[in-house]
Every structure is written in structure tokens, then in C-alpha cells.
Amino acid sequence: MMLRLYTRGVIVLPMDVFEAVAEPTRRSVLDLLARSERSAGELVAAFPGLTQPAVSRHLRILRESQLVDVRPDGTRRVYSLRPAALAELDRWLDTYRRFWGERLDDLERHLDSRTRRTGAEEAK
Amino acid sequence: MMLRLYTRGVIVLPMDVFEAVAEPTRRSVLDLLARSERSAGELVAAFPGLTQPAVSRHLRILRESQLVDVRPDGTRRVYSLRPAALAELDRWLDTYRRFWGERLDDLERHLDSRTRRTGAEEAK
DNA sequence: CGCGTATATAATCGCAACATCATAGATGAC
DNA sequence: GTCATCTATGATGTTGCGATTATATACGCG
DSSP states (O other): OOOOOEEETTEEEOOOHHHHHHSHHHHHHHHHHHHOOEEHHHHHHTOTTSOHHHHHHHHHHHHHTTSEEEEEETTEEEEEEOTHHHHHHHHHHHHHHTTTOTTHHHHHHHHHSOOOOOOOOOOO | OOOOOEEETTEEEOOOHHHHHHSHHHHHHHHHHHHOOEEHHHHHHTOTTSOHHHHHHHHHHHHHTTSEEEEEETTEEEEEEOTHHHHHHHHHHHHHHHHHOHHHHHHHHHHTSOOOOOOOOOOO
């Protein structure tokens, strides 16, 4: 039961998160989705410099890298953030955190607005 | 006094961190440097699948994205990690941290060895 | 100085990323 | 059903990344 994913060359691989977020447009999409979920059309409208197929392709890559979720709503497809994949990035950064440490202050401040959420739906 | 940086097309821009870490080889270099500083030659030796110029170009990109430092030592050039640039990535992730929350527990635990400081500078 | 070693750059090439335009598929309204 | 709308995909072109080989530059040594 092999997932059909992004074809890189001949072989079928999962799109990796690092590549996905390397693209400025895709980071912008994630920023928008962090505020609220949006339909594909709304996202297209958010990028006047790009055509609809261009945005659609970016959405595909974000889907394949597990960074977003899609929910059909009539003829629309509503995209929402799926941050588990970003946690992978965060985990990678963990290795380096001990090198700067000062930034932990910001995180601490951030934690004061405690968004505790012990229940968690985790996709693998 | 404009820094000469990486030429992208015609315009000269700083290499951005997201692109720099998107490359698996470059991430491996960072991982090696996180353990200890190494000369260019040692780094070349660490990648038997690549030629010396290939590694050298990766090092250039890491230099231009401020992710590494170089110190001449005789005829060698010794590379070391400069994690400030990674902090930029970390800052970007801050926006999304509230979405996965479980990891906040880890950070919080981490913070118990606190580095208190109340000052705050906020970008944007 | 010339020679060897270490590293960076130049020129070139292949391939993959990202854009476009055109078209297909799916859904809702009539 | 037909038609309009929303979204995804196919075909294709340009551009830029990352690789190579060959060459240049810098340093140390005799």
C-alpha cells in the first residue's frame, strides 16, 4: 500500500519538510494558515503575483510534506495547518539550541501565555 | 560598503538560512560542526561521495548564510558552527509552537535551568 | 626561489524546481 | 441533463542548484 507522493526523478519519496519550508511562498501560506484555515481560492487571492495553478502546486507540496490538511467543503477545499511536521524541524533545532541559549528567554516569556493542551491527537 | 554575497540571478543577496539548511549535505556539515570544529579537508573526507569542490561550495553557502565561521590555520581553514543564524529559524518556528504544545513541556523542563531576563525586543 | 599541499573558484553540464497556459475533474445550481 | 465555479493536473519553458573537471590562489617547507 504505497502512498503516492511527490516524484523526485524516478523514485517516489515523501517531500521533506526542509525543502517545503525553503520556499518563501510556502512559508507565507503557512503563516496565513496559522491565523485561520482558508480555502484554496482564498489562498490564491492572497498571492496576486501568482497564478492559480502555481499556488495549487505549492499546496500540493505542503500536503505531501504533511504540513497542511485539506477538508472538502462543497466545491471548495479548505486548508488548515498541521504542525506536527514542523515539530520535526523543531526537533532538529534541539541539537543546536545549547549553542545560543539566550533565546530561551523569549520562549520562557512565550510560555507564560500558557496554552497548555495535554490531550493531543497525534498522526503517527 | 556592500558585502559581496551569493549572486542569485543578477542581484546580490544574502543567502537565506532556509535554503541553506534545505540541503541534506549542508545539514550534515552542521551536525559535524556541532560536535567539533573541523578543517575543510576533514569535512571533505567526511563525504566520500562528493568531490572537494562540491564540499567547498557547500561551505561557501554556509558561510554566506552566516551559519559557520572560518578561521585560517596555516594553510587550512577551520570551520566552526555559528548558530545565531539558526536562531532565526527558531524565531520563525515560534509562531507555530502554540500549535503542538506538547513540545512546550520539554522546553519548559529545559527552562527550569533558568536564564531569567525580562527584557524584550520584538520584531514586527 | 620552486614544489607540494590545502582550499577556493571558473567553466560547464544535467536535472529538478517553479512558473506559465490549457485542460480536466468535481460539485452545485438550474 | 447543461452551465458555471472551484480546484487540480498535464505539458512545456526558463532558470538555478548542485555536481563535475580543470585551474587558480595561498601557505609552508626545503
